Amino acid sequence: MPYLVSFHLGWLIGSLLLGFCMGWISVVQRGNGTSKVAARWFAVLAAGLLAASLAHVVPGRFGYWLDLGLIMFACYLVGCTIGAWLRHRVVARTAPPAAV
């Protein structure tokens, strides 16, 4: 893991930034997003891939690509969370005078 992070640091920061932007947008975006069912299926898929990665069942280069994809996805999620949370703080601070 530390090896993967240090070797692909640029790409992971990229994923993080991408996530940050996506999170930033998601707070104020209107619309319904994905359905709960789709989200659950997606979560199951992600968990399955994670399990496959930890169990080292995928051989060779595919295994490496899977690990890389998962770690980039994790960074993306972290970025999204930070972005969404920060945007939420910004929105919350500017919203109260309008409500008064």
Place this chain on the structure above:
Amino acid sequence: MQKLFSWASKWWPGLIPLAVMWGFAAWNNTLPVEADLSARSSAALKDTVLDKTRITVDGRDVSLAADAFSEEGRRDAVMAVETVPGVRLVDDRTRLVPEAKPFVWNAERDVVRVTLSGSAPLPSMKARLTEAARKEVGGVEVADRMGLARGAPPRFEAAAMLLLDQIGKLKDGKITITDTKVNLSGMARELGGREAIAAALKNLPEGFSIAANEIKAPPYIFQAYKDPVAATVTLTGYVPDNNVHAAIATSASRKFTEKAVDNLKASIGAPGSFNTAVIAALGALSRLSTGTLVVSDREVKLSGDALYEGAANEIRAGLGKDFPKNWQYKPEITVKPAAGPVDGTVCQQLFSELLTKSKIRFANKRADIDPDSVGILDRLIETALRCPTTNVEVVGHTDGDGEDAFNQALSEKRAQAVIDYLVKAGLPASRFTAVGHGSTQPVAGNDTDEGKAQNRRIEFLVR
């Protein structure tokens, strides 16, 4: 938390650029990751002892193929690669090097190179053995054809090193270790080399033993070359000790009118009766006008030109009888082309010259010709053959010791003995007259040994 889920449901569009980034990242980094892991794995294996190591990396999975020299070494190698940061899985394709049974190691020397073959237990030992061989034979090519195998006996390296020390003492030959048995064959480089090797083998490490030591000593060679142009007899090769050396040198100075150049070296290993055989052979060489004598172990080769046909026949036939049993004699005697005839005056001059340079020796107080004088007699006969029409007076003289009557009789008998020898060699008796003067015509004082020696003489006078 509720909000987080609602935001998260809107994060999916970012997955599309993320997938594209992922694709690029995989495209760009796969080969560098593989190269990096391969380099790190090789570095991790640097301190392990392996042969034929092959590392292939597929993604982050390392396939390690190698020959290990022990089960433990094999385990350590796999573990070393497993602990390399970044390596995900190790495909263990290592195996133990085959065990050699019996464990055989050879060192072979020929004219141009030393070849090491058979098995060595470890790569480092293989390198050390090659290096030791190089040092031992300095300058000669060393070919390393050793393979690697398990199953070497304990203290193998010490034994092999000791045997490599001996390879320098060999001219050619082969040394083999088969498990703990040592075989040696070949020829020592120098006299005494065989004995030195046998002595060194006593220090073989415990457990090793000599199965066969067939190292031969080089031939014991003695050579003499008679060069009439430079008027020298060159003696080269070996003699057993200083006493024999002195005996041979004295004999050479008595037999040859030429100057003896003595390049003999003392060395052990002479065949039995060396002294007798060499002195007899030198006597034969002294009868040749030009010739080479080679004594190699128990074989005597004499080649050259005799002064006349009779001498050639005598040398061919006679010398073999003088040698001890189980010696071989190989004469290659030709006859020197007869020199042109000369008149009496020149003949007289030639006789005088010969008898000044050397003299005919006799047994003490007797008329028996000393065998050392056959050389000078052959030359006198050759000269007499060049002036066949002349008559020659052979005159005997003695020193002043003893009674006059005895000396007179002795001088006559000695002169007659010389004539008998000439006649036996084929000259007509009618050409020679024996005359004795006893001690009446001294050429030097009779008060010193030197003077007496000069007075005891035979003269040839052409009439």
